[in-house]
Amino acid sequence: MGKTLAGKVALVTGGSRGLGAAIAKRLADDGAAVALTYTSSPQKADEVVLAIESAGGKALAIRADSADVEAVKHAVAETANTLGRLDILVNNAGVLTIALIDQFSMDEFDRLVAVNIKGVFVATQEAIRHMGEGGRIIMIGSVSSDSTGFAGISVYALTKEAIASFTRGLARDLAPRGITVNNIQPGPIDTDINPDHGDFADGLKKIIALGRYGQSDEVAGLVSYLASPEAAFVTGANLKIDGGFAA
Numbered sequence: 001m002g003k004t005l006a007g008k009v010a011l012v013t014g015g016s017r018g019l020g021a022a023i024a025k026r027l028a029d030d031g032a033a034v035a036l037t038y039t040s041s042p043q044k045a046d047e048v049v050l051a052i053e054s055a056g057g058k059a060l061a062i063r064a065d066s067a068d069v070e071a072v073k074h075a076v077a078e079t080a081n082t083l084g085r086l087d088i089l090v091n092n093a094g095v096l097t098i099a100l101i102d103q104f105s106m107d108e109f110d111r112l113v114a115v116n117i118k119g120v121f122v123a124t125q126e127a128i129r130h131m132g133e134g135g136r137i138i139m140i141g142s143v144s145s146d147s148t149g150f151a152g153i154s155v156y157a158l159t160k161e162a163i164a165s166f167t168r169g170l171a172r173d174l175a176p177r178g179i180t181v182n183n184i185q186p187g188p189i190d191t192d193i194n195p196d197h198g199d200f201a202d203g204l205k206k207i208i209a210l211g212r213y214g215q216s217d218e219v220a221g222l223v224s225y226l227a228s229p230e231a232a233f234v235t236g237a238n239l240k241i242d243g244g245f246a247a
Contacts, residue, residue: 003031004228009083011024011076012036013066013123014093016045022216023223024048026059030224032088035079037064037072039093058083058182061201066093066119067111086130088227091120091163092140098152102143109155116159123171124204133178136227137170139163140219141238143181143187149207158187164238171236182226187242189214209244 005027015024015036020181025048028034034052038045045061052059060082066077080086095115097108124137143221144153147163167183188204190196196205196213205211221243225231240246 003029004224004230005088006031008032008087008227009079009085010034010088011079011086011123011127012090012092013064013075013119014038015090016041016048016061018193019189019216019219020090020092021048022220023092023140024059026217026220026224027049027088027090027227028052028059029055030228032059033058033060033083034225035060035062035075035083036077037062037066037075037093039063039065066123067114069118069122072119072122073126076123076130080130086127087134088136088138089123089127090138090140090223090227091123091225093119094140094142094159096153096156098156100152101175104155110115112155112159116156117162120163120166125131128174128179131177131179134229134232135174135177135179136231137174137181138223138226139167139181139183141167141183141185143185143240143242143246145185145238146240149204149245167238168236169218175235180226180231182231182234182236183238184219184222184226185238185240185242187214187218187240187245189195189219191214191216199219201212206209206241207245209247212243214241 016038
């Protein structure tokens, strides 16, 4: 069988570990050349690149803090210049702070907005300069924009609801250019910074209809579909993959 993304180039922000690494590897497995950004984990980023290259793919790691506007612009330009084009942008980079509103510092607020909103805006604005018909913008939002589930997540939810609204508006803006825009809203996913075991996880599982955390590869599979030609008629969608967390 042919690879559905053969000849395509993808950029995955925050792709050095966890969900981002799984997405980068899946897109590469589907045939895309993949660039990924990282902030503070060069070894992890190199491991993802090595895994992709060892499987016969092509990959590039770029250091870029998503809160740094110029770094994000450089990452998009380097992807297009080095890999020859840009067809798929996965806005995966994000940060989370859990705190009640009266305990939330302005520095933490600014950081969440800078990465979760401004970083997404800048990456998207720069990426579409290189995209043509069939381009894909895929956001990694959160089910928290619709259902928080517990206290202390209000500011994070605010940033992710902004992405959900941004997705709907962009779908209208970019449809005439043949570029689709969709937002994946994961529920609890088992990663190194959010493991599926421990007191917090055990409490959260009681809220999830399926009674378990999701796996990074399950989310990566949905990204793969939205990036593929099969999803050409899907745009402006906010798609939950949460095991029934918000059901």
